[in-house]
Amino acid sequence: MGKKNNKSGAQPMSPEKYIKEKARMLPLGKCYTYANWKDADEIMVIVTRIHPKGTVTCADFCIDKLCRGLIGTRYFFNVSPRKLAEIVEYYSDKENDRMVEIPYEVAHNLIYGSIEFAEEAGIEPVDAWDITQYILEExxxxxxxxxxxxxLNGMHYLLAEDRLEVSCYLSTMQEHLGRNFKFRVGDSTAYIGGWDWHEEEFQGCEYEIHEEVYGYELPSYPTHIKLLHPEVMSYLTFHAYKWILPDHIINLLLTIDHEELRQDLENIIRYGLGKYQHLKATGELFAAIRHSIILLAEVGNMESFRLLMDVLKFESDFLDQLSWLATNYLFAPTLYKLNPDPFSEFTKFLKTPKLDHYCRMNVYEYVEFYVEKNPALKEQATAWVKDMLVFYDGRLETADCCDGYVVAAAIDLACSLGAKDLIPIINKLLCTYLVDFSDCGLTAEVVEGLHRGELLRQEYALDVYERYHRLEEDSNR
Known part of the structure; x- marks a missing residue:
């Protein structure tokens, strides 16, 4: 049996355990902060303890004096005086940030005072404070x-680099402070105060929206096709009919048994999707898909509706190649004619993760089109958009099934419907500061829109002949 080297059996202390149990027994050493600490909004403070052998245990404390208190801290255990000098030098890389010695009492009150101020707003110090606080005196x-x-003049003033950072604090700060605080993103200043935003300070400013990343896993569509009426494909891919089907061709196609024509049109769409997936979709094939979507309005059913919703699960690049007027002339009228009560299907689509946000945004345009064509749907549409806004609450931060552009589109629809009862949930979403203001407008504009309630007249024809006539007129402009 081997001999035990550690006769006492004592285990060495971890640095964390040593700091918690013994750091306050060590004498205080020098403390440092920036020379301009009285004027700076964010400062670094270093506090040291000296070991009997001359080594140093210290901690740095990054302090936000305006709002968040202790936003960063770490310890350095049992380091050499040379290492301490390197740490101080590291924070002195700029003239304005030159480190100078300060009395311990100054360091102590800067750290604890900032934490106490932040806690008034509901903001706790970072987790590492659980350890580094023991390098300070009680x-x-x-x-x-x-x-x-x-x-800022005694008021909490949150400085943030982007909207996502703001959203991490706003709800907590509102809960603890109400409206009695300010925040700034980038170079633009906004004041929380119900609907009282300083809009002139937002206009012309650019902010990065945390976009939903497309990653939907599409099924594999066929790359071979067999039609009941092969002549249908010939008509729909004929080069002279790339955009416009003449009336006599429409008449000819509609003489085909409608159920058989429906099956052929749906199979053409599936075939086109399959060829696109294999990077072999031609301009003629895109034309066939366009015509099939329009003609399905005349012969389709609920299965056709669901197929078109599946088409919208492709990335927006596909729709851009399909038509520069995809929403206006292809999907909205056809969806309307295929399914007069689309809300459950639209909900299912919008709650599907990792779709293209432009396709999500289009759904809100479709709903507005539905209500314009059938005003009796307004109450149902209002309840539906409320459910979607509630669904988005808490998801903007992670871009889960939405982002700032999608939520802005939903708010736009609420304004068009005059849904004044939705002000509380809309206010909550706007106050995440993650919504695209350039789309739905600033808060005052949203409130005005909610009270005005004005549907945007969408000149989309329902009649198949009129749809092509208007498409021809627009293409000639």
């Missing part, structure tokens, strides 16, 4: 209290 009467100015 926060009691033994350390003289020094009062510092926090926030």
């Amino acid at each position: 926060d009691d009467e033994n350390v003289p209290l020094i009062e510092y100015q926090w926030g």
Whole structure:
């Protein structure tokens, strides 16, 4: 049996355990912060403890003086004085950020004071504080209290790099402070105060929207086709009919048994999708898909409707190649004629993850088209868009089945419907600061739109002949 080297059996302490149990027994060393700490919004503070052998355990504390308190901290355990000098030098790389020595009392009150101010807004210090706080003295009467100015004139003022960062704090801050705080994103300043936004400071500013990333796994569509009436494909791919089917060709096609024509048109669409998946879709094939979508309005059924919703699950690049007027002239009128009550199918589509956000946005245009053509659907559409807005609450931050553009499209529809009762949920979504203001408008504009309630007249024809006539007129402009 081998001999035990550790006679006492004691296990060495981990750095975390040592700091928690013994760091406060070590004498305080030097403390540092930026020379301009009184004027800076964000500062770094370093506090050190000296071991008997001359080595140092220290921690740095990154402090947001305006709002968030302790936003970063880490410890350095039992390092050499040379390593400490390197740490201080690292934070002194710019003249304005030059590190200088400060009394411990100043460091202590800067750190604890910032944490206390942030906690008023419901913001807790970072997790590593659970360890690094033990490098400081206890926060009691033994350390003289020094009062510092926090926030912007005493008000919490959140500085954020982007909308996503803002959204991480807004709900908590509103819960603790109500409207009594401000925030800024980039170079633009916004003030939370119900609907009182300083709109002139937003206009002309650009913000990055956290977009939903397309990643829907499409089924494999066929690359071979067999039609009941092969002449249908010949007509739909004829080069002279690339965009417009003449009236006499429409008449000829509609003499075919409608059920058989429906099957052929759907198979043409599936075949076109399959060829596109294999990068072999031609302009003639795109023309056949376009015509099939329009003609299905005359002979299709619910299965045709679901097929078109599957087409919308392709990325927007496919729709761009299909038609520059895909929403206006292809899908909206055909969907309307195929399914007079689309809301459950639209919900299923919009709750499908990883779709193209432009295709999601188009659905809200389709609903507006439905209501324009059938005003009796307005109440049902209002309840439906409310359900979708509630569904989006909490999903913007991760772009789960939505992003700022999609939610803006939903808010646009709510405005068109005059859905004033939706102001609370819309306000909540707008206050995430992740919604595309350039689309739905700023808050005051949204409220005005909700009270006005004005449907955008969409001049999309339902009659198959009129649809082609208008398409011809637009193509000649």
